[in-house]
Amino acid sequence: MSNGYRIKAAAIGLLWLVPDCQAQDGHMLFNRFIAERLEYEGNGGLHLAKWDVQDWFGNDEHKLWLKTEGDYSADQGIFGRADLQVLYSRNVDSFWDFQIGARRAFEPERTFDAVIGFQGLAPYFFEVDSALFVTEKGNVLGRLTLSYDLLLSQRLILQPRIELNLAAADLQSRGVKAGVTEFEAGLRLRYEIEREFAPYLGVDYVEEQSLREHQHSVRAVAGFRFWY
Amino acid sequence: MRVNFRQADSRSAPAKSAAKRVSKLIRGIGWGMVLAGQALAGEYHLTIAEKRVDIGGEPQTAILADDGLPGPTLHWREGEDVVLHIENRLSEPTSIHWHGIELPYRMDGVPGISFEGIAPGARFSYRFPVKQNGTYWYHGHSGMQEQQGLFGALIIESAQPQPAADRDYVVLLSDWPQADPYRTLARLKKQSDYYNFQKRTVGDFFADIERLGLRETLSDRLAWGEMRMDPTDLADVNGSTYRFLVNGRTPQMAQHFLFKPGERVRLRFINASAMTYFDVRMPGLTMQVIAADGQNLQPLNVNGFRIAVAETYDVIVQPQAERAYSIFAEAMDRSGYAHASLSPRADWLAPVPPPTPRTLLTMADMGGAHAGHAAQGDNHLEHAEHAEHAEYGGHASQAGENLEAAKPAAEHAAHAGHHHAAMPPEIPSYQTLDYRDLRAETATPLGKPDREIELRLTGDMRRYIWSFDDVKYADAEPIRVKLGEVVRFRYVNQTMMNHPIHIHGLWQYLDIGAGAYNPKKHVINVRPGTTAVVDVPADAVGEWAFHCHLLYHMDTGMFRKLIVEAPDRE
Ligand SMILES: [Cu+2]
Numbered sequence: 195m196s197n198g199y200r201i202k203a204a205a206i207g208l209l210w211l212v213p214d215c216q217a218q219d220g221h222m223l224f225n226r227f228i229a230e231r232l233e234y235e236g237n238g239g240l241h242l243a244k245w246d247v248q249d250w251f252g253n254d255e256h257k258l259w260l261k262t263e264g265d266y267s268a269d270q271g272i273f274g275r276a277d278l279q280v281l282y283s284r285n286v287d288s289f290w291d292f293q294i295g296a297r298r299a300f301e302p303e304r305t306f307d308a309v310i311g312f313q314g315l316a317p318y319f320f321e322v323d324s325a326l327f328v329t330e331k332g333n334v335l336g337r338l339t340l341s342y343d344l345l346l347s348q349r350l351i352l353q354p355r356i357e358l359n360l361a362a363a364d365l366q367s368r369g370v371k372a373g374v375t376e377f378e379a380g381l382r383l384r385y386e387i388e389r390e391f392a393p394y395l396g397v398d399y400v401e402e403q404s405l406r407e408h409q410h411s412v413r414a415v416a417g418f419r420f421w422y
Numbered sequence: 423m424r425v426n427f428r429q430a431d432s433r434s435a436p437a438k439s440a441a442k443r444v445s446k447l448i449r450g451i452g453w454g455m456v457l458a459g460q461a462l463a464g465e466y467h468l469t470i471a472e473k474r475v476d477i478g479g480e481p482q483t484a485i486l487a488d489d490g491l492p493g494p495t496l497h498w499r500e501g502e503d504v505v506l507h508i509e510n511r512l513s514e515p516t517s518i519h520w521h522g523i524e525l526p527y528r529m530d531g532v533p534g535i536s537f538e539g540i541a542p543g544a545r546f547s548y549r550f551p552v553k554q555n556g557t558y559w560y561h562g563h564s565g566m567q568e569q570q571g572l573f574g575a576l577i578i579e580s581a582q583p584q585p586a587a588d589r590d591y592v593v594l595l596s597d598w599p600q601a602d603p604y605r606t607l608a609r610l611k612k613q614s615d616y617y618n619f620q621k622r623t624v625g626d627f628f629a630d631i632e633r634l635g636l637r638e639t640l641s642d643r644l645a646w647g648e649m650r651m652d653p654t655d656l657a658d659v660n661g662s663t664y665r666f667l668v669n670g671r672t673p674q675m676a677q678h679f680l681f682k683p684g685e686r687v688r689l690r691f692i693n694a695s696a697m698t699y700f701d702v703r704m705p706g707l708t709m710q711v712i713a714a715d716g717q718n719l720q721p722l723n724v725n726g727f728r729i730a731v732a733e734t735y736d737v738i739v740q741p742q743a744e745r746a747y748s749i750f751a752e753a754m755d756r757s758g759y760a761h762a763s764l765s766p767r768a769d770w771l772a773p774v775p776p777p778t779p780r781t782l783l784t785m786a787d788m789g790g791a792h793a794g795h796a797a798q799g800d801n802h803l804e805h806a807e808h809a810e811h812a813e814y815g816g817h818a819s820q821a822g823e824n825l826e827a828a829k830p831a832a833e834h835a836a837h838a839g840h841h842h843a844a845m846p847p848e849i850p851s852y853q854t855l856d857y858r859d860l861r862a863e864t865a866t867p868l869g870k871p872d873r874e875i876e877l878r879l880t881g882d883m884r885r886y887i888w889s890f891d892d893v894k895y896a897d898a899e900p901i902r903v904k905l906g907e908v909v910r911f912r913y914v915n916q917t918m919m920n921h922p923i924h925i926h927g928l929w930q931y932l933d934i935g936a937g938a939y940n941p942k943k944h945v946i947n948v949r950p951g952t953t954a955v956v957d958v959p960a961d962a963v964g965e966w967a968f969h970c971h972l973l974y975h976m977d978t979g980m981f982r983k984l985i986v987e988a989p990d991r992e
Contacts, residue, residue, distance in 0.1 A: 222978075226612045254885050288882045289650060315884060318647035345623040389609075389616055421612070 225251045226421065231382075233417025235398060240413060241269050250283065257283040259293060259313075264301065273301035279309055279325075290314035297327055303368055306330055311337075319343070329365070335375075336360040349386040353394075355379070369405045377401040384419055393418040464504045466496060468518070470540075470562075470572065471511035477665050477672060478600045484571035485512060485562065491670040492594050492694065493560070493574030500555040500581040506548040508540055515539040518548070519563040519926070519967075520576065521732060522716055522944035525550040527964025530926050532563045535967050535983055539564060555580035556716025557690040557734045559594070566603035569696040569973055577690065578716070587688035587738060591679045595691065595729070595751050595760050597664040597698040606659060607974055614886045619662045620654045620755065620780060645785055651883060651918055653782040654755075658886075658919070658974060659697045661758025666698065668749065668762040676771050677762035683744050687764065688712075690736050693729040696973035699754035699920060699947075701728050701854075702735075704747055704764070705775050709737040711855060715943040718863035727855035728754065730922040730947035732971040735855075739764070748772035754920075756780040783918055787950035857947075858934045865938035868931060868957050871910035875901065879948060879970070879980070881917040887978050888917075888970060894979025901968065902985045903960045911956050915948040922947045922971040923954075925984060927964065930956035945971055960986045 231246040244265040250257045264276030281295030291313050299305040311325030320340055327335040341355040359376035382396030394417060401410040468487045475484045475491055487493030498504055510516045517539050519531040529550045533539030540546040555578040562572030575592045599606055609616045630639040646653055671677040681687050689709075693700060703709075703726035711722045713736035721738075729735055729751075741747050746765035749772075753759060756777055763772040853859075881888045890898070903909050911930070913923055922945045923930075929942040933955040940957075948954045963986050970980035 222607075222611070224608055224611045254882075254887055285885065288884045315650055317650060318644070319650060345621055346625075347623055348619045348621060389613065 223251070223253055225249070228419075228421035230419055231417055232420065233394075233415045235265070235413045235415045237411060237413045240267075240411060242267055242274065242413075244415075244417075252283070255285045257285075257291070259283040259291075259295070275299075276301040281309060281311075283313070287314070289316075293325070305368065307335070333365050334362040335365075335370070336362075346383075351384050351386065351392075353382045353384065353396075355382065364405065366405070371403055371405045373403065374401075375403055380415065382415065390421050391418065392420075464498055464502045466504065466506045467509070468493065468506065469509045469511060470516050470518075472513075473571075475571070477598050477667070480600075482600070483602075485516070485567045486571045487518075487574055490574065491571045491667075492596065493572065495575040495577060495592055496560065498552050498576065498578045500552055500578055503549065503551050507545060508548065509545045510540040510542055513542050515541055515564050516567060516572070517562060517564045518560050518572075520548070520558070520560050521924075522558040522734075523550075523576075524553050524927065524962065527927055527962065527966060530964075530966065532926065532967045535965050536926075552578055554578060554716065555584075556713055556718070557592075557692060557736050558716050559692045559694055559732075559734065561694060563967075566607075566696075566973065566977070568694075569597075569599060569603040569606075571598075573694040575690070575692055575694075588685035589679070589681055589687040591687065591689050592669065593679075593689050593691045593749060593762065594669050595693050595695060595698075595700050595702075596667045596670070597659075597695040597753075598667055599659070599696075600663045600665070603696070603973070606663065607977060610658060610886045610974060611978075614658070614883055615652065615655065617657075617659050617662045618652065618655060620757065621652060622654060649788065651788070653784070654780075655883070655918060656755035656781075656783065657697065657699070657753065657757065658972075660755050661753050664698060664753075664758060666700075666751065666753060666758050666760035668751070668760045671762070673759065673761035673774060678746075678768060678771060679749075679762065679764050680768065681741055681764055681766060683742050683766065684740065687739050687741065688736060689739065689749070689764075690734065691729055692734045693731055695731050697731065699728060699730055700751035700760065701726060701754060701778065702749070702751045703727075703775075704739060704749055706743070707739045707741055707747055709739055711860075712736050712738055714860060714941060715945060717942055719941060720861040720863055720939075722855070722859055722861075724853055724855045728947075730920065730945060730971075732922055732924055732945045733943070733947070746770040746772035748775050750775050752777060783950060787918055857932060857941075860932070860934065860941040861936055861939045862941050866931070866940075866942065867938045868940075868959060869908050871957055872907040873903075874910040874912060876912040876914060879913055879915045879917055879921050879923070881919065881975075881980075883918075886974075888921075888972075888975035888980035890980060890982055895981040896979065898982055900965070900983035900985045902987060905960055905963050905986055905988050907960045909958045909960055911958060913946065913948045913954045913956070915950055915952055915954075918950045919972075919975075920947055920949055921975065921980065923969075924971045925958060925968045926966040927962045928958050928960060928966065928984075928986070930958050932956050962986060963988045 227249045229245065229247045231244060233244050235242040235244050242265045246263045248259065248261045250259045252258055259281040261279040261281070262277065265274045267274060277297055277299040279295060279297045281293040283291045283293045286292045293309065293311045293313055295309050297307045297309050307327040307329050309325050309327055313323045316322050320342055323339040325337050329335070337359050339357045341353055344352040346352055357378040358374060361370045361372050361375050363372050364370065378398060378400050380396055380398040382394045384392040384394035386392040396415045398413045398415050400413065402408070470485065470487055471489065473484050473486045473489055474481045484491060508518055515533060517531045517533050527536045529548045530536040531548065558576040558578065560574055560576050561568045573596065575594050577592065627639065627643065665672050668677045691702060708723050708725060711719060711724055711727065713719055715734055727735060741764060744766050746763045749762040749764055751760040759777065761774050765771065878891050880890065880892045887894055915921060924945045929944065930946050931940045931942045932946055933940055946954055946956055966984045966986065968982040968984040969976045
């Protein structure tokens with residue numbers, strides 16, 4: 195990651211660090227920053243720092259939503275993946291937001307996609323984050339994340355999580371192979387010291403399939419979840 | 423503790439200046455003049471200012487009247503003209519609402535509805551004749567000031583002689599937050615179950631399988647899961663952040679009230695909480711409820727009652743034994759309690775009784791959400807029977823753990839004592855208060871309702887929005903009625919929460935089928951999944967606030983303006 199990106203990310207972060215302000219009569223504005231995952235992931239031959247951060251700002255119906263995900267290999271000094279989505283989010287139901295916007299990937303390639311998706315809580319308390327990405331050339335990619343909170347106690351929470359990345363067709367320029375390009379299944383055990391701050395330990399199974407390679411690995415994870 | 427805690431003794435005047443004593447004397451002399459129809463003038467001053475208080479172990483900002491948490495107990499007399507000078511020493515606007523009081527709407531004290539509010543540094547004088555008597559309270563109606571400590575008791579002496587009690591105490595219950603109320607609201611908006619630390623765990627799942635079997639447990643979990651709701655969601659904000667207070671005191675601060683055995687003690691319970699319902703009991707004592715919301719009732723003996731936010735109940739107890747009795751007010755979700763002692767000696771404190779078990783909501787509490795209730799004719803408070811069980815002490819699955827059973831047998835024995843015999847025999851003495859048992863002391867024949875307005879109580883739990891008819895206040899038109907009309911409101915609760923519905927300036931006659939003896943109240947609690955029917959005589963012109971009295975429900979949209987229009991002058 196270039197320093198430029200870091201500065202940009204910091205600037206955006208600061209922009210959204212505005213305090214929760216309230217206006218009269220329910221036209222209240224709120225801001226939520228959530229680092230769902232800030233973690234170290236590794237096994238014998240692999241050391242990654244991963245992030246999955248979202249921030250929204252708005253009222254009950256309309257929100258501006260930012261999402262960024264990525265990983266950084268400390269020993270190799272390279273980013274495996276880093277992207278930022280800027281989305282307009284419209285509440286369409288108690289439990290669902292419709293989102294539309296753009297994704298800028300910085301790594302591994304600089305790409306630009308249109309995004310539409312739904313985010314919310316499905317019946318039986320499954321957290322869902324789904325998106326379709328349409329590339330500049332009209333190719334379609336998809337991402338689906340499902341997670342579930344299993345309460346072992348009021349503060350000790352086991353979270354199974356699945357993430358699927360899909361491609362409708364081969365994408366030579368990005369080395370993407372049609373089908374499931376990435377499958378991640380993880381289990382994280384977190385302890386909510388505060389609702390807002392919870393360190394966790396876990397394990398991730400990751401399978402990647404590209405035009406160049408196929409690999410799968412099991413990794414231990416340690417990190418924390420943080421929001422305000 | 424820097425809070426100025428006032429004497430709980432409601433007979434002590436708020437300010438003991440010489441002028442006060444003189445005015446009391448004059449009032450005494452003026453007693454006859456009241457009866458002659460000549461009003462007296464009571465003049466009161468309240469200063470609203472910020473103050474640091476330390477209740478949770480860390481000083482916090484409170485907004486207080488006359489530096490008191492609660493504010494001073496005001497004593498008025500029916501028939502007098504009161505003048506209340508309010509000085510705002512805050513850096514933000516303020517207001518005082520006289521809860522449950524009949525008055526000209528400009529004096530009602532709701533900024534944006536009935537007046538401009540009191541600007542920082544400004545004064546405002548409320549003036550109105552006092553037309554009623556009983557136990558009421560006052561509180562801020564600006565921002566979250568009520569949650570920050572701006573409230574106090576309001577006792578209005580009757581113009582008619584009332585049966586005297588030997589002791590008369592205000593028991594003002596409240597919830598004190600550990601966070602800035604706006605922060606609390608923001609948390610709820612971001613994660614609506616933020617404060618629920620009583621959710622069902624994996625362990626509960628297996629315990630339920632053992633108790634109920636796999637099939638029933640699974641179907642229960644699937645039913646709640648399908649709705650994305652939680653049966654432990656009894657209180658949005660609760661003891662995980664609140665301290666529960668009696669007259670501004672935590673249980674550790676040992677609030678106590680004195681009595682001598684055999685005395686009749688009148689306790690004026692006021693729930694000045696922003697969000698908390700309390701289940702009140704006094705182990706070893708039968709409470710005779712004599713008034714609700716300031717209105718005299720035909721006496722009703724209970725061993726416990728639930729007091730909704732903003733309600734008041736006056737009870738008489740007659741402790742016989744030379745021992746300390748507990749005044750125990752548990753938060754409805756059992757996340758904490760307020761506690762005080764009724765004791766023959768100042769150094770005798772009653773132990774805190776064992777808590778009653780936590781109860782869960784049931785599918786039936788969700789009944790309102792599945793339609794059909796609006797069409798059920800006159801079957802008011804449809805779920806009342808069920809709800810009583812579900813919320814108050816144990817449905818079938820919790821048999822043996824209910825309020826009754828939780829009490830030691832010795833307590834039952836105590837009730838067999840002779841003082842019990844003095845109570846009207848036809849009233850069962852072991853029960854919790856139920857709205858359906860309330861009977862007004864005197865009859866008020868009401869005309870047939872001129873029209874009916876159905877108001878659905880609605881909410882969006884996930885986004886933490888509360889509303890009437892799925893429309894939040896920001897997007898809603900006022901409700902308009904005509905002066906002289908009797909309007910029948912049908913509150914259909916389609917949410918899984920209780921909502922204490924409050925109309926300013928007007929009375930709600932709760933239809934429990936008692937005709938002219940239906941009780942009138944300023945707050946009607948509507949249980950989850952039930953419908954409550956009230957008749958409201960629109961007898962005061964003006965623009966009134968009409969809202970759920972849970973502060974965070976009101977603030978997120980469960981609020982309406984109710985306009986009572988004068989007939990067109992031709
Ligand atoms: Cu409510």
